[in-house]
Amino acid sequence: MLTSEDIRRLCKLARIEITSAEIADVSAKLSSIVAMVDQLQAAATEGVVPMAHPLDRPQRLRDDCVTEPDMHALYQRNAALVERDLYLVPKVIE
Amino acid sequence: MHSRTLTQLAADLAARRVSATELTRHFLARVERFDGELNAFVTVTAEQALAQAAAADKRIAAGGATPLTGIPLVHKDIFCTAGVKTSCGSRMLDNFVAPYDATVVERMQSAGIVMLGKTNMDEFAMGSSNETSFYGPVRNPWNHDLVPGGSSGGSAAAVAARIAVAATGTDTGGSIRQPAALSGITGIKPTYGRVSRYGMIAFASSLDQAGTLTQTAADAACLLEAIAGHDVRDSTSLDEPVPRYSKIIEERWENITIGVPESFFDDGLDADVATATRAALREYEKLGATLKSIELDYIHLSVLAYYVVKHAEASSNLSRFDGIRFGHRAANAAAGDLLTFYMRNRGEGFGAEVKRRILTGTYVLSAGYFDAYYLQAQKVRKLISDDFARAFRDVDLVAGPTAPAPAFAIGAKTDDPIQMYLNDIYTIGANLAGLPAMSLPCGFVRGLPVGLQLIAPPLAEGPLLKAAHHYQRATDWHARVPERYA
Secondary structure, eight states: OOOHHHHHHHHHHHTOOOOHHHHHHHHHHHHHHHHHHHGGGGSOOTTOOOOSSTTOOOOOOOOSSOOSOOOHHHHGGGOSOEETTEEOOSOOOO | OTTSOHHHHHHHHHTTSSOHHHHHHHHHHHHHHHHHHHOOEEEEOHHHHHHHHHHHHHHHHHTOOOTTTTOEEEEETTBOBTTBBOOTTOGGGTTOBOSSOOHHHHHHHHHTOEEEEEEOOSGGGOOSSSOSOTTOOOOBTTBTTBOOOSSSHHHHHHHHTTSSSEEEEEESSSTTHHHHHHHTOEEEEOOTTTBOOTTBOOSSTTTOEEEEEESSHHHHHHHHHHHBSOOTTOTTSOOOOOOOHHHHTTSOOOOOEEEEEGGGGSTTSOHHHHHHHHHHHHHHHHHTOEEEEEOOTTGGGHHHHHHHHHHHHHHHHGGGOOSSSSSOOOTTGGGSOHHHHHHHHHHHHSOHHHHHHHHHHHHHHSTTTHIIIIIHHHHHHHHHHHHHHHHHHHOSEEEEESSSSSOOBTTSSTTOHHHHHGGGTTTHHHHHHTOOEEEEEEEEETTEEEEEEEEOSTTOHHHHHHHHHHHHHHOOGGGOOOGGGO
């Protein structure tokens, strides 16, 4: 069973805020999912090579060259706050 | 007009029996009339559709049309559409206007397709009932109290109610096939990498694949021909030629062997669905197929492996949504430090199921757990994939039920994630192994449609569609429409 402390730690790692009221429910549901997937440990997989691609294909590489034009003005239209082409976030350095 | 298949309408358009503009107006009127009750759309793009229809009519007149020119279609709201809101069913992207087109969208557009709008879906495709959408649940056209399945639920409902000729969808663990089954239409999930994932918002990248929801397999063949094929912008897309599926399906029927995994007919399967599925298999016997019982030794582990892989990949993929470059920004987010800022934007922007999955994924990927969960799941995945490869030495296709039961009531499973997860039990094997698979209507149980699932070896979409097409020539389940929408 995941404790409320575990849930708080996971929320911080995952950068997700949940309310104190939600913690009990999230903990119960997450615990039941984890208990289910824990059964995976019982599978005999010694010597099995983990699957890297469903069709066993190698990852392709492309030439290291610029293919995209500068589109920042268009892309930044979706941002909440932009100033002088920069995305604004809360102050990090005092 | 709306009950005609894509293939029939393509012939009508080519013979000038109808214009693309007439067709588009007809379907937009149906969207207007029926979507209030179905909630299949997130965005209706009427103006753009009429402009595309006018362009299609010109193209047909000029003689440069493809079979898809002028066909009104809907895209699942997971595909980026330039200049049109692309929400992925989430509050997080409620304000997101995609700056580019997904490859699937682009290819359909160059073929002359008319986009009627973007369809509702489970938030970030995480669900089997379309109930996790920020825009509310979609209703099943066969019974408005029931779910249409998910996550491509809006696409499925739109085609089932004949308010669109066809739809795109995506399938990570059954998200095309299960709603196709529950809504009484035909859905195909191609081989992993057959269709480009560029511009398709990622959920679990090693499982996600784009496909279609249509009335018939012949319609699916026609669409897949247009969207399949190599794309340099998706490094996992397969560099293989695209066969003429619409020609292959018309080829003479050859006697094939169909493998039937007996474990698919276990206690978890609704008895009436089992009967309908067996009846469909007998229909194949009548067509001349040989049925052969097969064992998939590791398939019982598929749910476990699937839930580890998809949660892990989802937590990683969804880390890009932070409310900075795009996405939801909480009103009070800037009041705290940077960590609080991220946590508030994401806490508010994501719904409960998405948050749960990100947290589960974070758990299985966190320090000390990676080998035990993700690596172990990828090993089990190899075993399942080898299982299928062994089976395909003796059989041409594998067949069984698509979903364990017909459509269920809205709200019936929302409080129990594991019960909801079991909806995918028969479909996830094909995603784990990267295989092409379909669901086609094969009967009715308690007045609700049931789907037959066919699974094929890698890149065997041709034979898969052909088998489905020949079944649909012998049966008429796929032609049934809910009375209200007939």
